[in-house]
Each structure stands twice: as structure tokens, then as C-alpha cells.
Amino acid sequence: MKAGSPIADSLHASLAQLQQLAAGNAPDLVTRRGWLDGLARMVREHQAEWIAAVNADFGCRSAVETRLAELFPALEGITLARRKLRGWMRPQRRGTSFWFWPARAEVRPLPLGVAGVMVPWNYPIFLALGPLTSALAAGNRVMLKMSELSPHTGALLEKLCRRYLGDDVVRVVNGGIDVAAVFASLPFDHLLFTGSTRVGRVVMQAAAANLTPVTLELGGKCPLLLAPGFDMRRAVGSIVAGKLLNAGQTCVAPDYVLLHERDRDAFVAALRQQVLRAYPQPAGNPDYTAIINPAHYQRLLAWRDEAAELGARVEAICDDDPAAMAAAGKLPLTLIEGAPPQATVMHEEIFGPLLPIVSYREYGEALAYINARPRPLALYLFDADRRRVQQTLQQVRCGGVTVNDTLLHVVQDQLPFGGIGPSGMGHYHGYEGFLTFSKLLPVLHQSRLAGAVLTQPPHGRTVQRLLQLMLGKVR
Structure with a gap:
């Protein structure tokens, strides 16, 4: 969209208005807590509306999943920020070098100004309110760009933000890819984007024109590593829950399973039993979420069929009629074994209920596979095996880890959340989110008794002797 278009002009005008509001004194503790209280009420008082909006966007989104994976963690993050905010805002004393005593040093966290947040479609409530909580706690005004694939949720968020926070604090932007392109190019004080690695590169390039700092929460192929002989009954409940939450449309969903070749049969049998128990008759089961739209549905079918054509063994785990599943826009958990590296499912983030299985003979082989x-x-x-767990944590570089479960590290608000390399940069959640949206202002308070006056010109013998003490004798 060209500069000077009505939408571009509108977005620039909104940003300018918020920048003007942000230019005054930093919001105090009472104001920021008031903003967070408004967010909390917005979630609590409209739960049925949130559930209905997301369900309309997906065609079928489990109400339990919306409450459990969106509303609950959003409220948890707001509650933590409100409780900890006084301490987060307090200036931090820092030490000063001996040579500058009795000067005093401190760091003051200040708002950046106006933050931009670009929200994906897969968790449109949590991935809007999570960054919004961090940005408001830090004292910023915020512009939110919602995904064009979640228009009902976007419209509801726009209405409720206006009611509970006001346009002088938060502005919600809805629209298509053209609107998103203009949004990413606005001169925000910070921009947080959640989405694919491919689009993340485009967003970062757009932000670079303004030297806008970015936090990128991207994706990638998250491995699930089963150690040799691990209790399958204990594992498969967590694996099915983690993989099939939101029908696999989760950036941190297990993307493929690495397991010892001796454990393959036991794993598949236990997994099949758990899937059929957890999601019987998924076509009409309200707990089993649909694929977001026909384009993504067809993409997943194409990747599945490509793997089969390249020699992979493909097995759908489902006790329902395929035609009924297709009519509901749902895909069953589908195991893919023996797919070659060139198969798309083996090198692209799947974002759906396809699950490649990769066997290994030695544990070190599995770690090498991940690190390659x-x-x-x-x-x-x-x-x-605790020793092997520690070995793995030392050897594998990734955004975050859950041991003996799936997904749960993401909803621990006192842990930072963020990727590494192509899976993202920067962190948010909890204190790290507060820091991401803050400028840490270093302040030095000089004393009238400061010895630094001895280094001021003209430079005579005194400063030369002082430098000998500071630097040591010249050799």
C-alpha cells in the first residue's frame, strides 16, 4: 500500500496521536495498574464472547481450549504483572567504580513510547493480550494489528479495548496483508511480531528502515525426544495433548518425534490408544478443533500426500468417516514414517496434526539430528535419567524446554519466552516482557566531593600520578 493512501494516512495519524500522548510524564504505578485491571476485566467479563468469536474464526474451536490456552494464561500474565509491577518500576541501585566514589549509580526503567504488536491467527486472544500486558506494564501506548484470518476476534478486541482502555491507550487495527505491510513500516519505538520465520524476515526488513527494534516470536520444527525405554503410557498423554491442542496449529507444538527404534511399536500402539480415547468421533466432537481455513487444509493434505509419494508410510489415527472429517474442516492425527529429508514435512514447520516419526539407534545420534x-x-x-537430561540441556540450543511434558514452559509467566536464530529473537512474558518494552535509563549522581575533578584540564603532575595508579606503570 502506497504512502498517501487513506489507510496508510490513518495508521500514521493514529501513531502520531499516541506518540503525542506518550511524550509527557511516564505513567505512574496507579495508572499502569488501572490499565492492567481494565485488561483483566475485559477478559473475565466477556468469556462467552471471546469463545464465540474464536469459534467463528476457526469454524470449530474447542471452547475448553480457548479458556485453557488463551483466557487462562492471559489472566495469569496480567495478575503477575500487576502484583510485581511496583518492584519492576523501582530504580535499581548499581555499583560504581572505586575511582568515582562517592558517586551514586542507578538504572531507571522508562517507557519506550508507542509499541506495535502484530498478532497471528492461531491464538488471537493470548498472543494479543500477552504482549499487550508487557507493553502496558512498562507504561507504553500500543497499536495492535490483528490477523485477517481472525476477523471476529479482531472486531471484538477492538470494541472491548475501546471500552475498557480507550483509544488514548490502545488502538486495534484490523485488515489484510496490505494493512499489515504498512503497519510493519511504521516508526514504532518497538515492534513485536508473532508468526512464521518467512514473514518475520519481511517484518524485520520493514522495521529496519526506521531503526525500529524488533522482538520476533517465530516458529520452526520443535523436536520431541523420547529417551530409550521411557514409559510410553506416561509420555503419550502429554504428547497427544501437546500435538493436538488447536489441531496442531501451535508454534510450540511438537513437530516431529525422535524415538529409539526398539520403542517404535510400543509408541505407536500407545499413541493410537490415547488419540482414540481423547478425541472419539472427532468430526462432530467440539473438543477437536478445525483447521483455520481451506487453504491451510489443502496445504496439509498436499504435504501428507507428497510424503507418501516419496515412500513414507502414512497412517491416520481416527475412528470417524473421512468425508465427515473433511466436511467439518478437520484433519486427524496422521503419522508419517520414513519420509526422506526432501519431503516438505521434514523441513518446514507443519502447523497441523501431521506427525513425522524419526527412529534412532544411539542417543547421541538423536542429539546430532536436532543440532544439524x-x-x-x-x-x-x-x-x-537426570544425568542424560543435563547432557541434553547442555548440547541443544533452542528457545525453551519442557522436560517430561509438552508446551507448559510457555505458560510459566516467570520464565522468559522467545526463540533463537530462525525461531526468533528477544523475549517477553513476566519481567522479561517488562524489560523488552522499557528503556533502562542509566543515571549517575555525582557528589560535590568527587575526585574526578582531579582529571580535568589543565593536566599536570597530579593527573599523571593518578593515571599511574589507575593504569599501572608504563613498561
Whole structure:
């Protein structure tokens, strides 16, 4: 969209208005807590509306999943920020070098100004309110760009933000890819984007024109590593829950499973039993979420069929009629074994209920497999051997880890969340989110008794002797 178009002019005008509001004194503790209280009420008082909006966007989104994976963690993050905010805002004393005593040093966290947040479609509530919580806690005004694939949720968020926070604090922007392109090019004080690695590169390039700092929460192929002989019954419940939450449309979903070749049959049998128990008759099951739209549905079918054509063994785990599943826009959990490296499912983030299985003979072989690929957003390790767990944590570089479960590190608000390399840069959640949206202002308070006056010109013998003490004798 060209500069000077009505939408571009509108977005620039909105940013300018918020920048003017942000130019005054930093919002105090009472104001920021008031903003967070408004967010919390917005979530609590409209739960049915949130559930209905997301369900309309997906065609079928489990109400339990919306409450559990969106509303609950959003409220948890708001509650933590409100409780910790006084301490986060307090200036931090820092030490000063001996040579500058009795000067005093401190760091003051100040708002950046106006933050931009670009929200994906897969968790449109949590991935809007999570960054919004961090940005408001830090005292910023915020512009939110919602995905064009979640228009109902975007419209609801726009209405409720206006009611509970006001346009002088938060502005929600809805629209298509053309609007997103203009949004990414605005001169924000910070821009947080959640989405694919491919689009993340485009967003970062657009932000670079303004030297806008970015936090990129991207994706990647998150490995799930089963150690040899691990209890399958214990593992498969977590694996099915983590993989099929939101029908696999989760940036931290297990993307493929690495397991010892001796454990393959036991794993598949236990997994099949758990899937059929957890999601019976998924076509009409309200707990089983649909694929977001026909384009993504067809993409997943194409990747599945390509793997089969390249020699992979493909097995859908489902007790329902395929035609009924297709009519509902749902895909069953589908195991893919023996796919060659060139198969798309083996090198692209799947974002759906396809699950490649890769066997290994030696544990070191599994670690080498992970490390030979781009650094993932998450690693899931199932292992009862503490020494081997520590070995793995030392050797694998990734965004975050859950040991003996899936996904749960993401909803711990006192842990930072973020990727590494192609899976992202920067962190948010909790204190790290507050820091991301803050400028840490260093302040030195000089004393009238400061010895630094001895180094001021003209430089005579005194400063030369002082430098000998400071630097040591010249050799």
C-alpha cells in the first residue's frame, strides 16, 4: 500500500496521536495498574464472547481450549504483572567504580513510547493480550494489528479495548496483508511480531528502515525426544495433548518425534490408544478443533500426500468417516514414517496434526539430528535419567524446554519466552516482557566531593600520578 493512501494516512495519524500522548510524564504505578485491571476485566467479563468469536474464526474451536490456552494464561500474565509491577518500576541501585566514589549509580526503567504488536491467527486472544500486558506494564501506548484470518476476534478486541482502555491507550487495527505491510513500516519505538520465520524476515526488513527494534516470536520444527525405554503410557498423554491442542496449529507444538527404534511399536500402539480415547468421533466432537481455513487444509493434505509419494508410510489415527472429517474442516492425527529429508514435512514447520516419526539407534545420534537443523523454538524431552537430561540441556540450543511434558514452559509467566536464530529473537512474558518494552535509563549522581575533578584540564603532575595508579606503570 502506497504512502498517501487513506489507510496508510490513518495508521500514521493514529501513531502520531499516541506518540503525542506518550511524550509527557511516564505513567505512574496507579495508572499502569488501572490499565492492567481494565485488561483483566475485559477478559473475565466477556468469556462467552471471546469463545464465540474464536469459534467463528476457526469454524470449530474447542471452547475448553480457548479458556485453557488463551483466557487462562492471559489472566495469569496480567495478575503477575500487576502484583510485581511496583518492584519492576523501582530504580535499581548499581555499583560504581572505586575511582568515582562517592558517586551514586542507578538504572531507571522508562517507557519506550508507542509499541506495535502484530498478532497471528492461531491464538488471537493470548498472543494479543500477552504482549499487550508487557507493553502496558512498562507504561507504553500500543497499536495492535490483528490477523485477517481472525476477523471476529479482531472486531471484538477492538470494541472491548475501546471500552475498557480507550483509544488514548490502545488502538486495534484490523485488515489484510496490505494493512499489515504498512503497519510493519511504521516508526514504532518497538515492534513485536508473532508468526512464521518467512514473514518475520519481511517484518524485520520493514522495521529496519526506521531503526525500529524488533522482538520476533517465530516458529520452526520443535523436536520431541523420547529417551530409550521411557514409559510410553506416561509420555503419550502429554504428547497427544501437546500435538493436538488447536489441531496442531501451535508454534510450540511438537513437530516431529525422535524415538529409539526398539520403542517404535510400543509408541505407536500407545499413541493410537490415547488419540482414540481423547478425541472419539472427532468430526462432530467440539473438543477437536478445525483447521483455520481451506487453504491451510489443502496445504496439509498436499504435504501428507507428497510424503507418501516419496515412500513414507502414512497412517491416520481416527475412528470417524473421512468425508465427515473433511466436511467439518478437520484433519486427524496422521503419522508419517520414513519420509526422506526432501519431503516438505521434514523441513518446514507443519502447523497441523501431521506427525513425522524419526527412529534412532544411539542417543547421541538423536542429539546430532536436532543440532544439524535450524534451532527450534521448543524442545520436549522425555527422560527419567537426570544425568542424560543435563547432557541434553547442555548440547541443544533452542528457545525453551519442557522436560517430561509438552508446551507448559510457555505458560510459566516467570520464565522468559522467545526463540533463537530462525525461531526468533528477544523475549517477553513476566519481567522479561517488562524489560523488552522499557528503556533502562542509566543515571549517575555525582557528589560535590568527587575526585574526578582531579582529571580535568589543565593536566599536570597530579593527573599523571593518578593515571599511574589507575593504569599501572608504563613498561
